[in-house]
Amino acid sequence: MSPDLPDDTARAAGAWLAHLAAERRLSPKTVEAYARDLRQFLAFLGTHLDAPPTLAALRCLTPLNLRAFLAARRREGIGSRSLMRQLAALRSFAKHLERGGEASASAFAAVRSPKVARGLPKPLTAAAARAAANPDSRAGEEKEPWILLRDAAVLALLYGSGLRIGEALSLTRAAAPVGGADSVTVTGKGGKTRTVPVLPQVARAIADYIAACPYHLPAEGPLFVGARGGALSPRIVQLAMQHLRGALGLPDTATPHALRHSFATHLLGRGGDLRAIQELLGHASLSTTQVYTKVDATRLLAAYDAAHPRA
Numbered sequence: 001m002s003p004d005l006p007d008d009t010a011r012a013a014g015a016w017l018a019h020l021a022a023e024r025r026l027s028p029k030t031v032e033a034y035a036r037d038l039r040q041f042l043a044f045l046g047t048h049l050d051a052p053p054t055l056a057a058l059r060c061l062t063p064l065n066l067r068a069f070l071a072a073r074r075r076e077g078i079g080s081r082s083l084m085r086q087l088a089a090l091r092s093f094a095k096h097l098e099r100g101g102e103a104s105a106s107a108f109a110a111v112r113s114p115k116v117a118r119g120l121p122k123p124l125t126a127a128a129a130r131a132a133a134n135p136d137s138r139a140g141e142e143k144e145p146w147i148l149l150r151d152a153a154v155l156a157l158l159y160g161s162g163l164r165i166g167e168a169l170s171l172t173r174a175a176a177p178v179g180g181a182d183s184v185t186v187t188g189k190g191g192k193t194r195t196v197p198v199l200p201q202v203a204r205a206i207a208d209y210i211a212a213c214p215y216h217l218p219a220e221g222p223l224f225v226g227a228r229g230g231a232l233s234p235r236i237v238q239l240a241m242q243h244l245r246g247a248l249g250l251p252d253t254a255t256p257h258a259l260r261h262s263f264a265t266h267l268l269g270r271g272g273d274l275r276a277i278q279e280l281l282g283h284a285s286l287s288t289t290q291v292y293t294k295v296d297a298t299r300l301l302a303a304y305d306a307a308h309p310r311a
Contacts, residue, residue: 005042006054013038016096025191037089044069058094059103063110066090070114080114087113120294121261122253129159129262132244132254133205141243146212147227151240153202153209154224154232157184158256160202162263162280164188165234165256169224173217178207188282196280264292 097103133156177198
């Protein structure tokens with residue numbers, strides 16, 4: 001946290017962040033985001049109240065103070081989704097203080113979360129998803145062959161196993177689903193692990209990349225490496241997908257994460273069980289997975305409108 005904070009607030013903030021990491025087992029990136037959210041709020045309070053944001057000041061907060069903060073963030077161009085996450089972080093901090101008898105969380109509970117318009121996921125067609133995972137789709141690029149094989153292997157994992165990009169890039173060489181392996185275990189959000197199947201063609205794509213990679217891949221080192229041998233950045237995979245959008249004429253919604261959406265939508269369209277898809281995706285709540293039923297219904301209606309003679 002900021003060294004300018006009052007000692008009591010800095011101590012409480014540090015204890016809260018340690019609780020998030022150790023007891024709630026949130027990922028380091030989530031803890032970092034929550035710390036940033038709290039820093040921004042406390043910096044605002046210092047100016048808004050014209051006084052240091054001590055624990056005594058936090059005990060006197062009203063819903064009006066919180067709404068002023070959200071309004072200020074809104075004027076800075078922050079969207080509803082980010083504001084909702086920031087408010088969730090502040091509520092968590094307030095509840096932590098309340099459990100320790102240092103403040104009340106009532107002011108935070110009295111403020112409504114911003115409404116977020118949830119759009120439907122935009123999957124690719126099965127043909128486009130398969131093409132994205134084919135290294136031949138980028139044959140015209142001036143890239144080393146092993147890099148094209150690497151990118152194709154990552155994208156094949158996203159579509160073939162429904163992984164998040166961070167899950168795929170966190171795999172170690174020892175965890176690579178090759179040599180007859182038909183599944184892979186990944187660590188998802190909240191540190192939860194799950195085992196997902198790996199199709200033979202995906203395993204072959206990974207094996208082809210490993211065989212072509214010019215770097216030694218230690219067992220506990222990253223499976224996917226960058227051009228200089230370090231861990232592969234998600235940004236590189238996003239750029240690869242950007243090139244594919246141009247090469248294959250795909251829409252702007254064709255991102256690496258759209259391959260995960262495609263995995264779920266195509267499974268559901270072929271009669272996959274919703275609960276099983278939830279497990280494969282690593283969703284904590286079935287309601288998160290149910291959004292794909294709306295996607296499938298939308299696709300069916302679009303096909304009906306395009307093909308039915310009386311539509």
